[in-house]
Amino acid sequence: MPSRRRGASTMKDSKRSSSVFRSLFSYTRPHLWTFLLVFCCTLLAIAADLAQPYLVKIAIDDNIRIGKNDYHSLLMICIVYLAMSIGSFVFTYLQNNLLQFAGQSIIARIRKDLFTHISKLSMSFFDRMPSGSLITNVSSDTETLNQFFSQVLLSVVRDGLTLISIIVIMFQLDVRLTLYCLILLPIIALIAISFRSYMRKTYQNSRTALSRLIAFAAENLAGMSLIQSFHQEKEQQNRFTDRNQVYFRANLREIRTNVFFNRSFDMLSSLSVAFVAWLGGIAVFDKAIEFGVLYAFITYIRQFFQPISTITQQWNTLQSTIVSVNRIWNLFSVQPEVEDAEEPRNVELSRMRGKVDFNRIQFGYAEGSTVLHDLDLHIEPGEMIGIVGTTGAGKSSLISMLCRFYDVRKGSVTIDGIDIRELPQQRLHRLVGLVQQEPYLYSGSIVDNVRMFDETISREQVIRACKFVGADALIGRMKDGYDTQLSERGSGLSAGEKQLISFARIIVFQPKILILDEATANLDSYTEQLIQRALHVVSENRTTLVIAHRLSTVMQADRIIVMSGGRIVEQGTHSQLLEQQGYYEQLYRHSRGLVELGAG
Ligand SMILES: Nc1ncnc2c1ncn2[C@@H]1O[C@H](COP(=O)(O)OP(=O)(O)OP(=O)(O)O)[C@@H](O)[C@H]1O
DSSP, X not given: OHHHHHHHHHHHHHHHHHHHXXXXXXXXXXXXXXXXXXXXXXXXXXXXXXXXXXXXXXXXXXXXXXXXXXXXXXXXXXXXXXXXXXXXXXXXXXXXXXXXXHHHHHHHHHHHHHHHHHHHSOHHHHHHSOHHHHHHIIIIIHHHHHHIIIIIIHHHHHHHHHHHHHHHHHHHHXXXXXXXXXXXXXXXXXXXXXXXXXXXXXHHHHHHHHHHHHHHHHHHHXXXXXXXXXXXXXHHHHHXXXXXXXXXXXXXXXXXXXXXXXXXHHHHHHHHHHHHHHHHHHHHHTTSSOHHHXXXXXXXXXXXXXXXXXXXXXXXXXXXXXXXXHHHHHHHTOOOSSOOOSXXXXXXXXXXXXXXXXXXXXEOSSTTOOSEEEEEXXXXXXXXXXXXXXXXXXXXXXXXXXXXXXXXXEEEEEETTEEGGGSXXXXXXXXXXXXXXXXXXXXXXXXXXXXXXXXXXXXXXHHHHHHHHTOHHXXXXXXXXXXXXXXXXXXXXXXXXXXXXXHHHHHHHOOSEEEEESTTTTOOHHHHHHHHHHHHHHHTTSEEEEEOSSGGGTTTSSEEEEEETTEEEEEEOHHHHHHHTSHHHHHHHHHTTSSOTTOO
């Protein structure tokens, strides 16, 4: 029964939308007084606006036409008219500013909460969610919400009230003429409704074309080095031009539709003025109404179309607000898969020794697939473990278990006998330090990058750490030394330089357990020596796990773990493993170019 199903899903959608909007309004609660003030300002601004034609009507009918030559009253009316204009200006100014203040404060709060929420989510979430889409959530979706407060809400209140007030005043001026004018209402509604859906389509088309264009540009900028090295500039320019053209055309169509809609309303407005002038003119000839009434009527009928046109146009913004709010609340409703225990164990970090045990763990990223099989590994405090294995063997997955980026499916990971699920994650991450293959540097100074923006760590501590790992000389050569500002992702620094800075981070944060993921891959031999020395320094008195493709990196390790297909297949020192003449020995010989892996 498709129709019944559609009905049910529509009900579900509308229930969801209403609950989403309820959550949105919970953000508005602290600003209720501001909104009340905005409402009062709006009322006063509308009153001041609408009083003006009425004042002219009084001037015409009660002063000018009768020929009383009552200069005093006329002057008073002019002064009140002027006061109304100033009042309208002041109240509209206040209304706009207050509303913008409340709207921007709400959006800033939502943006902050959203960022905080996202940063607490588990790695499995980031595996599923492309970062481009998250950027859209944090930036443009919240901006659309802002439009809701600054445009839609304002329009509904201001234009809705204006419309009602105009109708009331028109009825008060002349019932018959008002009723004639209201005949136009169905025509207006028909035009508004038919334009509304067309405008929505053109709006959506142009938004889609724009986001495709942005996504394409972002992807290309990120991969520019690859494009240039493959001489693909021309091809990419052509592809960009195609997308640019699509957006250009979609945008023009949207603008054309808007202009056509606005002009149609203007025409309708002129038509109704002609209509009122004709009917009202006859009524004035017949002395059924006064001339001033006709003047006020014509002015009001002109003002009548403006709010309808604005409200109709806000419909699009309201639609995109609903989409954005839904997207934002979808994100808010995602719960982290890895969570702190209800009553986490509070351990003294300085007392931890760094004994690590993987107790028969099993893990897989997706249901039905297993990446780590019943893996058992016990590491003594201060021991240096090298982890080797071919691509996809499960090395990084094993490390992710210790960092608790994911939770094990079976078994447990313990540090000094404590299950890491019982530790607060914040403590765990102070206990376990990770240096990735491509260390991530943020835009900011070197000092801030080393202390990860933690102001409790002093500049002196940072400098000491950099000296300790041998990064001091390199930083000294930079333009502003430790205050050198790094750009996004630390571009401008070599891989080795980034690596040294990330080692300094480790020294500053003093984790008891250190993980190095391919830290010395892709380095020239001089930098590698530098890094090896730094590695030696930082791993002292720390339990260290080093993942390496190049066996030379881990030959000095206390123990080498050889992984294959998510299992530990061999372990021992370099010489013990060579003696065994097993898988490690094959890897070793392969790495020295003696045999092909798997041959024989
Ligand atoms: N985020 C993920 N989502 C789904 N599957 C993943 C994810 N990360 C890794 N895998 C899969 O898990 C298996 C083990 O991958 P893992 O990255 O742990 O291997 P690795 O030994 O570290 O490999 P490499 O040396 O290439 O980094 C692979 O089959 C891989 O495709």
